[in-house]
Amino acid sequence: MFVKHGMNSGFSSLASSSVLRRQQFLIRSLKGYSVSDKIRMEAVKCLSGGASLEANAESVLRAITPSLDPTRHKGQAGKIAVIGGCREYTGAPYFAAISALKIGADLSHVFCTEGAATVIKSYSPELIVHPILEESYNISGVNDEGKRDISKKILSEFDKWMERFDCLVVGPGLGRDPFLLECVSKIMTRARQSNVPIVVDGDGLFLVTNSIELVSGYRLAVLTPNVNEYKRLVQKVLGCDVNDQNTHGELLSLSKQIGNVTILRKGKSDLISDGEKVQSVSIYGSPRRCGGQGDILSGSVAVFLSWARQCNSAAERESTISRTNPTVLGCIAGSALLRKAAALAFEHKKRSTLTTDIIEHLGQRYTHLS
Numbered sequence: 001m002f003v004k005h006g007m008n009s010g011f012s013s014l015a016s017s018s019v020l021r022r023q024q025f026l027i028r029s030l031k032g033y034s035v036s037d038k039i040r041m042e043a044v045k046c047l048s049g050g051a052s053l054e055a056n057a058e059s060v061l062r063a064i065t066p067s068l069d070p071t072r073h074k075g076q077a078g079k080i081a082v083i084g085g086c087r088e089y090t091g092a093p094y095f096a097a098i099s100a101l102k103i104g105a106d107l108s109h110v111f112c113t114e115g116a117a118t119v120i121k122s123y124s125p126e127l128i129v130h131p132i133l134e135e136s137y138n139i140s141g142v143n144d145e146g147k148r149d150i151s152k153k154i155l156s157e158f159d160k161w162m163e164r165f166d167c168l169v170v171g172p173g174l175g176r177d178p179f180l181l182e183c184v185s186k187i188m189t190r191a192r193q194s195n196v197p198i199v200v201d202g203d204g205l206f207l208v209t210n211s212i213e214l215v216s217g218y219r220l221a222v223l224t225p226n227v228n229e230y231k232r233l234v235q236k237v238l239g240c241d242v243n244d245q246n247t248h249g250e251l252l253s254l255s256k257q258i259g260n261v262t263i264l265r266k267g268k269s270d271l272i273s274d275g276e277k278v279q280s281v282s283i284y285g286s287p288r289r290c291g292g293q294g295d296i297l298s299g300s301v302a303v304f305l306s307w308a309r310q311c312n313s314a315a316e317r318e319s320t321i322s323r324t325n326p327t328v329l330g331c332i333a334g335s336a337l338l339r340k341a342a343a344l345a346f347e348h349k350k351r352s353t354l355t356t357d358i359i360e361h362l363g364q365r366y367t368h369l370s
C-alpha cells in the first residue's frame, strides 16, 4: 500500500480527492510556505499513517535564532570547530566551517593536517586554521614512542582551545588514516569529558561506526549519516541490513541502541530522532546532488544546536519547542535552512548549481525568516 512505499509512489497516490481537498486547505492556511513545500509536508503525514511527524521547521528556526543585539560580544553567537581536512579533502571542512559563519556564528576554526591548512586558509581569511593533525605517510620513519609523543602534542594543542568551543564538527574531509583517526578519537573523548557537543559526519562516522563507544550514551552527540554511512551504522549497531519498510522504527532503535544520541538520516526527506520520536524535514530543496551539501548541513547543525542550547531557558521560546531536545532542534533548523538555500541556488543556477552557490544563499534565505 501507499503508506509502505517511498515518496515517489506516494505522490501519485495523493491524487485522491480527499487528499487534494486537504492540500487545498493547507495551501490556504499555511502562509510562508511554497505550494510544493505544503504538498510534500502533507505527503509525509500520509506516509506516516497520518501522524504529524513533519517538523515545523520555520518555527524552530525563528525560536532558536538569537537576536542581533548590540550588547552581545564576539563569540556569544557561537564558536565552532571543524575537525577535518587531509591530503585528499580540503573542500569538505571549508564548506562546513564557512557555512557556520554564514549562518551567524562568530568564530569558526578548522583543525586539519599541515598540507590541508595552507589550502583552506587560501579559500578564506575568515577561518582560523590549525595545522595540527598528522597522517601516517608523513611520520612513516617515526617509532612507536615518537608516535605517542606526536599524539600527545596534538592533544595538548587541541586542549588549549577546546573549552572555548560551543560545538565540534568531526569528520568532513577527515580521511581514514589510522594514526589520524586514533588522535581524533582522543580529541572526541576529551570533548565529551568537557560536555562539548559533537556533530559527527563523513569520515567521523567511519570512525564512530567502528568505535561506537566514542559517542554511545552521549546526549550531546549528533550523527548525520548519508545513505552509505547509515547502512554501515545499521549493520554494525543493529546487526542487520537497512529495512525500508520500517524506516521510523529502525531509526528509533538505532538511536536507542547508541544511548539516545541524535541521528539525522539524510535523504529525500531528512529523518531526525533522539530515540524518543522521529521527526522529518521534507521541504523541497534542489534536484542537484553535487558533493558538499552534507558538509553545509553539519556546520549548520553545529550552530543551530549551540543556539538551541543557549536559549533553553529563554522565556520567549514556544512551549513545544522548549520541550524538544536542543540537538533535535539543531538538526531540524540545519536541514530546513540547507534545503531552502539549495532551492534558491537552484532557481538561479539550475544544473550548474554547486555547493558554493548554496552557501551564498544561506544568509539570503535567512533574512526571509526574520
Ligand SMILES: NC(=O)C1=CN([C@@H]2O[C@H](COP(=O)(O)OP(=O)(O)OC[C@H]3O[C@@H](n4cnc5c(N)ncnc54)[C@H](OP(=O)(O)O)[C@@H]3O)[C@@H](O)[C@H]2O)[C@@H](O)CC1
Pocket (backbone or CB within 6 Å): 088, 089, 090, 091, 092, 093, 171, 172, 173, 174, 175, 201, 202, 203, 226, 227, 228, 229, 291, 292, 294, 295
Ligand atoms: N569537496 C570535498 O572535499 C568533499 C569531500 N567529501 C568528503 O569525502 C569523504 C567521503 O565521503 P563520501 O560521502 O564521498 O563517502 P561515502 O559515504 O562512502 O560515499 C561514497 C559513494 O557512495 C555512493 N553513494 C552516495 N550516495 C548514494 C546514494 N544516495 N545511493 C547510492 N549510493 C550512493 C556513491 O558511489 P558511486 O555512485 O560512485 O558508486 C558515492 O560516490 C568524507 O570525508 C566527506 O566529508 C564529501 O563531503 C564531498 C565533498
Ligand SMILES: Nc1ncnc2c1ncn2[C@@H]1O[C@H](COP(=O)(O)OP(=O)(O)OP(=O)(O)O)[C@@H](O)[C@H]1O
Pocket (backbone or CB within 6 Å): 202, 225, 226, 227, 266, 267, 268, 269, 270, 285, 286, 289, 290, 291, 292, 293, 294, 295, 296, 297, 335, 338, 339
Ligand atoms: N534525494 C534527495 N532529495 C532531496 N534532497 C536530498 C536528497 N538526498 C539528500 N538530500 C539533501 O541533501 C543534504 C545532503 O545529503 P547527502 O546525502 O548528499 O549528504 P552527503 O552524502 O553526506 O553529502 P556530502 O557530499 O557533503 O558528503 C541532506 O540534508 C538532504 O537535505
Ligand SMILES: [Mg+2]
Pocket (backbone or CB within 6 Å): 201, 202, 226, 294, 295
Ligand atoms: Mg558527507
